[in-house]
Amino acid sequence: MKKLTRMLAALVGFGCLALSLTACGSRESLSKQDVLTNDRASNTITWGVKAETKLFGLMDVKDNQVKGFDVDIAKAITKKILGKNGQAKFVQVTSQTRIPLLKNGNIDAIIATMTITPERAKQVDFSDSYFDAGQSLLVKKGSPVKSVKDLNKPGVKVLGVTGANSVANIKKFAPKAKVLELSDYAQAMTALKSGQGAALTTDNGILYGMAVQNPGYTVVGGAFTKEPYGIAINKGQQPLKDEVNKALEEIQADGTYNRILKKWFGNVAGFDYKEAAR
Template sequence: MKKLKRLIGALGMLAMLVVVLTACGSRQSLAKQDVLTNDKASKTITWGVKADTKLFGLMDVKDNQIKGFDADIATALTKRVLGKNATAKFVQVTSQTRIPLLKNGNIDAILATMTITPEREKQVDFTNSYFDAGQSLLVKKGSAIKSVKDLNKSGTKVLGVTGANSVENIKKAAPKAKVLELSDYAQAMTALKSGQGVALTTDNGILYGMASQNPGYEVVGGTFTKEPYGIAVNKGQEPLKKALNKALKEIEADGTYNRILKKWFGNVAGFDYKEASR
């Protein structure tokens, strides 16, 4: 009887393993399928967007909808690629999770303040740039920190977000500073307020959004890097990439892009809306 129970238990474990492996295989094959063909069939593009970044993608607690520049651009592109009745579905991502979710087939594309870099191009393919940002600093008003040069002192603590390109950039620009990495921008802002660092660094557009939510803080020092944002798709998804590039040109040509840009950045103090327009 004991041997029979052991056999039944072993068979049960084997069955569970088969289910897990089958699920993993399905997920992997899904990521390798022609995403554009699947999206045309479902009339839906599933986008990875930020939900903690004011102006670009922020969760509205009133209706649990992600709203921002990236979300509106994603919606406009979806309707260009699939038709006016198509749906843009949003999945919340962070700087750490966005590429893994894309590679696993959980999302079709990333539109989430993602800078095009040679290192990332080894993992994903990018469309043409849809927003040209630059890295800057957020500090408490009255701070002695006026530029990135002021951070290059031994022991100076600077705050960043894990997985963001800005962390590596600040290490190069201020090698003597100590960088404290947080998991998301909300935690980084809390750390800045509690004095865990003298400045928070990331792209200027993101920082202007944070400054608008926190009147006691300001963006200083201009920009010390160029950060072109691109839409990321999985390797091998050339049809989707071409369709998105075509759609980007169309919304820039007919004024849709500038209307969305003005909606989110037109009244942001310190942000040069006209310089960013296309």
């Protein structure tokens, strides 16, 4: 029995090794493919977008379509790269899943309120910035919290989203506060409403969208960081990155960018549309 057990273990181990090598080979093969060439052949670019972030990417339950600023920018870029008949396909991502999905080849690019940071740039390549956000705070109207300084006290809880750059930032600006991380903004908003935190923190553009959905809450404190959003592309995909940057320049030059910006942010209370326009 002991001999049989050893033989079975050896066979299982060999099988796992074979599967591991096969998986590695698949990933290596994928990394060597030219995404832009594949996209042109299929006439489709697959984008990772958020589906729970008002103004940038939110699922419309009426038609099950994700809609928002990021989605419209992705569509405009797709048309510039592939032509008027080019198709933009959208895959839902979160702050935690977006890079793994890109690395695995499930999506071609990420356009999902993703701040360009040196740490992330080690994993992915970024396009030029397409939206200049800044981190701020969302609180219940009448809250004593007026700025990030008001959070820097022992026992104060601040709500954030796992994988978001804002979590690391709040630990720098309010080190005495305790940060409670949720999986997405919907859960973070629910936590704020139930009193689990004194404030919810992330980029101001996202917070303005949450304030629109929740009139009893307001954005305070101004922007205490600079958070330029970029489109993330896999390492080694320079042709696609070049085309994305070229398309960004074109939609800014021909007025498409400002039309999309005005569509989503032109009437948002507190948002300076003219300052953000390009």
